[in-house]
Amino acid sequence: MDPELIGDCVHCGFCLPACPTYVLWGEEMDSPRGRIHLMAQHVEGTPLTPEMAGHFDACLGCMACVTACPSGVRYDRLIEQTRAEVERVHVRDPQERAIRGLVFSLFPYPRRLRLLRLPMRLTGPLRGFLERVHPSLGAMAALAPEPGPRSRLPRLVKARGPRRASVGMLLGCVQREFFPQVNAATARVLAMEGCDVVIPPGQGCCGALSVHSGREDQAVRLAKRTIRTFERAGVDTVVVNAAGCGSSMKEYADLLKAEPEWARRASRIRTVDLAEWLAELGPVAPRHPLPLTVAYHDACHLAHAQGIRRQPRDLLAAIPGLTLRELPEPEICCGSAGTYNIFQPRAAAELGDRKAAGLAGIEADLLVSANPGCTLQIASAMRRRGGRVRVAHTAQVLDASLRGVGL
Structure with missing residues (x-):
């Protein structure tokens, strides 16, 4: 300290x-x-x-x-x-150590996380039992999405029309395994806006979950691997579509300051959020109308950590026919916060319920956010209220408008 x-x-x-x-x-x-x-x-x-x-x-x-x-x-x-x-x-009690060990032996490793896809389909009937075993296990079951079909992106998605830029793209962990449709939409949007999108194989975790939880050694190891991956891919700009990942990658040089050569290597790679990059690049692809009312939720690590608020709202507001509405208490976290809703499930549920109550009063067709954890958290809170909400990433809304398809 x-x-x-x-x-x-x-x-x-x-x-x-x-x-x-x-x-x-x-x-x-x-x-x-x-x-x-x-x-x-x-x-x-x-x-x-x-x-x-x-x-x-x-x-x-x-x-x-x-x-x-x-x-x-x-x-x-x-x-x-x-x-x-x-x-x-601090010496944690054995049960808490075991839960934390389980989370950090699974979540930062996409291949291991993939193994949870089938068990997550089966957790619904077991949720009460898991809750009794440990509140964190019950929270994981309650948050579990319905895994969609897996999709594999190519190593290179070519720009459509004149090439304006070449960028790398981070696949992430939770995003990659449970929201592959978000990554696919991200790649398509970038390509339609004139970017060659380089998607290096063998990507792992960026280290965000680890650094936010004080697991510094693991975070450093994962950060170095990520830097090497994009150095080998030959890109100096990496587009990220998960707020927590982007926030951590922008702080790599500080994380690695004890090793000056690694800090220099980190500083040579520019990390940008998808909305930040698209706003900077400027639109060229035509937008088709989307007659939707959208409630936009600020992911904390986008709004507070990266200072990105205006760009996603401007991108959404530029879509013909789309009405943008704000959630109450936009500055208050939804309770996701990386692994917080697993390790502190009761506090997280209280915050999620506040966010869900605000959303219920808006009459929106769709909840849009820029972080997979927020999406899972608010959808889970809505289910506790006995309701449902359609959720989407900013990339998916843009993708639907650019392609002229429904959402």
Whole structure:
């Protein structure tokens, strides 16, 4: 934990109404400034107690406080440093260690994650049993999507019409295995907008889940593998369609700062979010009408961590016939937050229910987001309400409009 970063906080309280856990519980130690106070205590010599670790674990890492802070406090870096410290010194109970070990031995490895596709089809009837075994297992079952057909993208998707750019594309882990249709739509949209899309084989996890959970060694290893993959592919711009992945990849140089050569290699590869890239590139492909009312949800690691809010809204609003509506409390996290809804299922469910209640009052045909975890989280919350919601990624809506097909 960096004492200088801790010292930047003046404890003004502007972060309080933006913090999801403070909004839920009104507990000072579950606010950003409260957690920074605990960080300072630990830096000054106070042992990291189970209670302190619990307050750090309860943080979603949504970065809404970074947006709200008038003093520029880098809470994003502080909480990642703190979580790494928690993983180093805090001894978790055996059951929690086992659950965390299971998650991080599966989710960052697409081939292993693929093995969950069939079991996830069977978890519905077992959900109550799994919940009794451990709340995290019940949460995983409740979040499970209905896996669609797998699709394999080619190594190169050629630009349609004059080539304007050549970009790499990250497939991701959850996106690749459970939302392959999003990756297919992303590649088509980029190609229709004049990009050669290079999709290197052998891609693995970018390390986002690991770095956000304090598993620094694993995150470094996965980051290096990702850098090597795109270096071999010969691209210097990588387009990412998952907010958490894009946020982490943009911070690779900082993650690898202890190894200057790797930090330099990381800085030579530019990471851009899909909406960010398309807004920068400018449209050339004609849009066809989509008579839909769309509710747009800000993924936290897109809006707060990357500062990308306007671009996806502008892209959607430019589609003829589409009506764009805003969800209430757009700055408050839906409760997904990477693995948060697995490790902190009760708090995540409360936040998901708030988001679902806001969505239910909008009368939208479609919920659109830019992160697979958000999609799973809000759809699960809607099911708890006894309702259903159609969900889509920004790429899928653009793809439907560019191709002139229904969604």
